Amino acid sequence: MTLDLKPIAKLPLGHFPTPLERLDRLSDFLGGPEIWIKRDDCTGLAFGGNKTRKLEYLLADAREKNADAIITFGALQSNHVRQTIAACAKADIECHAVLSDLVPFDDPVYRRSGNLLIDHMSKAHIHKLAADQDAKQKLKHLLSELQSQSKTVYVIPPGGSSPTGVLGYVSAALEIGQQCERQNIRFDAVVHASATGGTQIGLSIGCRFVSQETPILGVNVYSTDPAAFEERIANLTTEVMSELKMEQRPALQFVHGFVGDGYGMPTEAMKEAVLTTFQLEGILLDPVYTGKAMAGLFDLCRKKLYSKSDKILFVHTGGAPGLFAYESALMNHNINRD
Numbered sequence: 491m492t493l494d495l496k497p498i499a500k501l502p503l504g505h506f507p508t509p510l511e512r513l514d515r516l517s518d519f520l521g522g523p524e525i526w527i528k529r530d531d532c533t534g535l536a537f538g539g540n541k542t543r544k545l546e547y548l549l550a551d552a553r554e555k556n557a558d559a560i561i562t563f564g565a566l567q568s569n570h571v572r573q574t575i576a577a578c579a580k581a582d583i584e585c586h587a588v589l590s591d592l593v594p595f596d597d598p599v600y601r602r603s604g605n606l607l608i609d610h611m612s613k614a615h616i617h618k619l620a621a622d623q624d625a626k627q628k629l630k631h632l633l634s635e636l637q638s639q640s641k642t643v644y645v646i647p648p649g650g651s652s653p654t655g656v657l658g659y660v661s662a663a664l665e666i667g668q669q670c671e672r673q674n675i676r677f678d679a680v681v682h683a684s685a686t687g688g689t690q691i692g693l694s695i696g697c698r699f700v701s702q703e704t705p706i707l708g709v710n711v712y713s714t715d716p717a718a719f720e721e722r723i724a725n726l727t728t729e730v731m732s733e734l735k736m737e738q739r740p741a742l743q744f745v746h747g748f749v750g751d752g753y754g755m756p757t758e759a760m761k762e763a764v765l766t767t768f769q770l771e772g773i774l775l776d777p778v779y780t781g782k783a784m785a786g787l788f789d790l791c792r793k794k795l796y797s798k799s800d801k802i803l804f805v806h807t808g809g810a811p812g813l814f815a816y817e818s819a820l821m822n823h824n825i826n827r828d
């Protein structure tokens with residue numbers, strides 16, 4: 491079975507294919523398996539990240555629907571919002587970003603630096619909400635305001651995780667498949683950060699067209715309620731399958747236990763993963779998504795779930811601008827390596 495993405499409109503926004511590399515020093519540090527990385531932090535759009543791939547499909551769809559304005563959502567340090575703002579700049583579409591102050595991380599830098607600084611450098615309309623303010627209510631209000639100006643509005647859900655956005659990661663899986671063929675590699679598992687679920691669903695669908703067997707492990711970095719997290723992603727999968735007219739449900743596999751006290755809240759395991767990956771490989775992860783996902787991967791390796799010669803692919807989904815918002819958590823932090 492194949493899925494032909496060619497006829498689906500796509501607006502070029504990023505640098506593709508992103509590199510696929512072996513991390514020798516990190517693999518040695520963990521004592522095996524072989525760790526590889528897919529550098530989707532290098533997609534190029536305003537510091538890059540996984541949303542670039544989704545936005546290529548989303549903004550093309552918005553253009554086809556003659557949209558004059560985009561509305562999207564995220565937390566104050568949303569990487570999705572940063573990339574959406576950049577994509578709208580390039581596509582010359584008015585952008586409205588609703589940013590909710592959801593994360594109870596108590597550091598003033600969190601509320602002015604990192605992704606937020608970049609958002610404020612743009613011409614986008616930034617609408618900040620307190621944690622108890624309803625984003626859906628704000629959406630209603632913005633929609634009626636923009637429609638009263640005769641504007642056609644295209645709404646992008648949090649994380650860009652609509653069926654159209656998911657196509658970005660179906661296409662990423664096909665790209666990984668081509669690189670594997672060229673480099674003669676077969677991965678025993680793929681590990682990545684999962685939040686709104688679009689990346690996980692896209693990879694899980696796309697990988698089925700490449701290799702039936704490779705498990706795609708989404709590390710939950712979003713919810714302290716594993717059952718609710720899985721149910722939400724299962725519901726989105728059903729929506730995607732119906733939109734893409736797919737019959738075979740992709741297998742979704744989850745890794746829980748790495749979100750800590752909640753979305754965006756630092757953990758010791760995240761700090762170890764972020765600092766170790768930078769100190770050994772010179773690669774910057776982020777505190778909210780990829781740091782926690784890499785902590786999950788460290789744990790799987792330490793539990794000896796894989797043999798020394800197995801090959802595990804970590805998909806780096808970006809987010810490094812968020813490091814600057816977590817100065818107090820990361821500055822002068824020592825790793826306990828005993």
Ligand SMILES: Cc1ncc(COP(=O)(O)O)c(C=O)c1O
Binds near residue numbers: 568651686688
């Ligand atoms: C850096 C980074 N990694 C991973 C994710 C998770 O992707 P998804 O929302 O598609 O699950 C996001 C966004 O939510 C992100 O910004």
